Amino acid sequence: MTEHSPPAGPGARGEVNEQANEQVNESVYDKVYDVAVIGAGVVGSAIARDLSGHDLSVVLLDARDDVGDGTSKANTAILHTGFDAKPGTLESRLVRRGYELLSAYADDTGIPVERTGALLVAWTPEEQDALPGLREKAVANGYEHCEPVTAEEVYRQVPALGPGALGGLTVPDESIICTWTTTLALATDATARGTTVLLGHRVDAVEGAEAGTEGTAAGESTAGTEAAPGGDTTTLRTSRGSVTARWVVNAAGLGADALDGLFGHRRFTVTPRRGELLVFDKLARPLADRIVLPVPSSLGKGVLISPTIYGNVMLGPTAEDLTDRTDTGTSESGFEFLRTKGTRLMPTLLEEEVTASYAGLRAAIDHGDYLIEPSPEQRYLLVGGIRSTGLTASLAIAEHVRGVLAEAGLKLEPRLDLPEPPRMPNLGEAYLRPYQDAALIAEDSAYGRIVCFCERVTEGEIRDAYRSPLPPAGLDGLRRRTRAMNGRCQGFYCGATVDALMATKGGTCQEAAK
Numbered sequence: 001m002t003e004h005s006p007p008a009g010p011g012a013r014g015e016v017n018e019q020a021n022e023q024v025n026e027s028v029y030d031k032v033y034d035v036a037v038i039g040a041g042v043v044g045s046a047i048a049r050d051l052s053g054h055d056l057s058v059v060l061l062d063a064r065d066d067v068g069d070g071t072s073k074a075n076t077a078i079l080h081t082g083f084d085a086k087p088g089t090l091e092s093r094l095v096r097r098g099y100e101l102l103s104a105y106a107d108d109t110g111i112p113v114e115r116t117g118a119l120l121v122a123w124t125p126e127e128q129d130a131l132p133g134l135r136e137k138a139v140a141n142g143y144e145h146c147e148p149v150t151a152e153e154v155y156r157q158v159p160a161l162g163p164g165a166l167g168g169l170t171v172p173d174e175s176i177i178c179t180w181t182t183t184l185a186l187a188t189d190a191t192a193r194g195t196t197v198l199l200g201h202r203v204d205a206v207e208g209a210e211a212g213t214e215g216t217a218a219g220e221s222t223a224g225t226e227a228a229p230g231g232d233t234t235t236l237r238t239s240r241g242s243v244t245a246r247w248v249v250n251a252a253g254l255g256a257d258a259l260d261g262l263f264g265h266r267r268f269t270v271t272p273r274r275g276e277l278l279v280f281d282k283l284a285r286p287l288a289d290r291i292v293l294p295v296p297s298s299l300g301k302g303v304l305i306s307p308t309i310y311g312n313v314m315l316g317p318t319a320e321d322l323t324d325r326t327d328t329g330t331s332e333s334g335f336e337f338l339r340t341k342g343t344r345l346m347p348t349l350l351e352e353e354v355t356a357s358y359a360g361l362r363a364a365i366d367h368g369d370y371l372i373e374p375s376p377e378q379r380y381l382l383v384g385g386i387r388s389t390g391l392t393a394s395l396a397i398a399e400h401v402r403g404v405l406a407e408a409g410l411k412l413e414p415r416l417d418l419p420e421p422p423r424m425p426n427l428g429e430a431y432l433r434p435y436q437d438a439a440l441i442a443e444d445s446a447y448g449r450i451v452c453f454c455e456r457v458t459e460g461e462i463r464d465a466y467r468s469p470l471p472p473a474g475l476d477g478l479r480r481r482t483r484a485m486n487g488r489c490q491g492f493y494c495g496a497t498v499d500a501l502m503a504t505k506g507g508t509c510q511e512a513a514k
């Protein structure tokens with residue numbers, strides 16, 4: 001996608017998926033699906049989309065009431081070239097391939113991408129010594145466009161950097177992308193291809209129906225027992241009903257090891273690695289027109305400064321191993337750490353106002369690579385350890401999963417009657433937004449009525465979100481579909497109107513006022 005590719009139109013095409021958030025047609029529990037994918041993050045959604053491009057019935061389940069509501073909603077949203085991955089790993093191959101696939105898919109669907117490029121900056125002599133090795137690593141990963149630059153050039157490219165930079169390495173193709181629209185596009189596409197999306201369905205136990213084995217409840221120890229399911233079908237006992245499928249794909253992110261345990265395996269443990277980020281006001285954007293990367297260390301990719309697709313600048317993430325897999329709160333210590341780092345990296349950025357802070361949890365595992373392993377005898381596939389690069393790699397992981405499942409015995413017949421991919425609403429600041437589109441407003445005045453002034457979100461976009469195939473289940477879902485209440489006032493001015501529009505499911509402001 002070029003920086004100024006045609007803007008996406010408002011409202012994704014497709015029929016409203018009644019099942020998504022509210023009533024679930026009871027027949028979904030009677031059916032035997034060919035494949036059940038557990039986890040509707042970016043990875044599970046990409047897998048469901050890919051598989052439903054074949055002559056298969058697919059069901060996508062998630063414990064939460066929206067797609068992309070786990071790790072996929074809270075990351076740094078960088079479309080990685082994979083220049084710094086460990087050469088020879090599955091992750092390095094899939095990140096590289098994922099970059100190409102997601103770039104093309106963004107073009108097709110209107111997922112906003114900005115080709116900002118990145119500058120990796122060395123602040124110490126040791127870091128400067130590491131630059132040639134990083135360039136070689138990039139080449140080993142198939143990326144040949146990194147160039148070393150002098151300190152003078154570093155400051156020419158990013159004048160706001162603090163003093164002391166010794167040199168740098170350019171990564172011209174590193175880009176920023178909208179993580180929210182990516183998951184939503186993939187899940188919407190999967191829905192249009194016939195995938196049944198069951199939200200609010202937490203898988204608590206599994207049962208090998210025809211093998212007649214007992215189900216294993218979540219939390220019960222399965223250590224030393226035989227793998228539970230193994231018949232022709234597996235029944236997933238969920239918080240809302242049982243779902244039966246011939247094959248099961250576990251793409252449950254932070255919950256993947258617990259689910260793997262339900263299948264009788266004990267092969268890995270997920271450690272939630274928290275990453276906290278600060279989002280600075282849009283006035284800060286001129287300070288950072290590209291991604292500024294640190295030299296990666298054994299502790300990970302480190303703290304970066306990046307423009308966001310919504311016109312802000314972000315600083316982060318931290319990397320802190322936790323035990324609580326639900327702890328997505330931010331912390332005083334994380335805030336202080338980022339302030340100290342940021343003051344050194346770009347002091348003027350720290351003088352700008354902070355609009356928001358948030359945290360995401362990477363699914364780190366005790367294994368140096370993605371862990372994608374089939375158990376053909378159980379018709380089960382684990383997709384685990386998709387930690388810091390899963391957004392970029394999502395489509396390539398899905399492609400890889402297809403190959404692994406085919407080898408394991410799943411019959412895959414490509415469909416010839418696929419619908420067009422959805423055209424997603426544009427959330428990107430670099431492209432035409434509905435409030436700026438005079439022709440669109442002339443056609444439909446709802447796009448001329450701004451509801452959220454900080455983010456310039458219109459009544460028409462909120463209405464479209466509710467009429468889309470996967471409507472929001474609450475405020476967070478609406479934010480991810482429209483940017484409503486995501487700006488510097490955080491809903492202080494528009495909160496009441498947005499609430500009223502939510503209550504009428506996107507009815508007009510006049511209806512909402514009644």
Ligand SMILES: Cc1cc2nc3c(=O)[nH]c(=O)nc-3n(C[C@H](O)[C@H](O)[C@H](O)COP(=O)(O)OP(=O)(O)OC[C@H]3O[C@@H](n4cnc5c(N)ncnc54)[C@H](O)[C@@H]3O)c2cc1C
Pocket residue numbers: 038039040041042043044045061062063064068069070071072073074075076077078079080201202203204251252253254255256259273274275276317359360361362386387388389390391392393
């Ligand atoms: C701070 C941070 C920065 C990052 N930056 C980047 C980046 O710049 N670029 C990049 O490419 N990647 C980045 N990542 C990584 C990327 O966000 C993840 O790799 C990706 O989101 C993982 O997607 P997923 O679908 O595997 O997991 P998730 O999005 O977590 O989806 C898993 C889903 O499984 C569901 N689930 C779990 N257990 C069950 C159950 N028992 N029953 C039903 N459902 C269940 C959960 O509810 C969840 O929705 C970053 C991650 C973090 C935390």
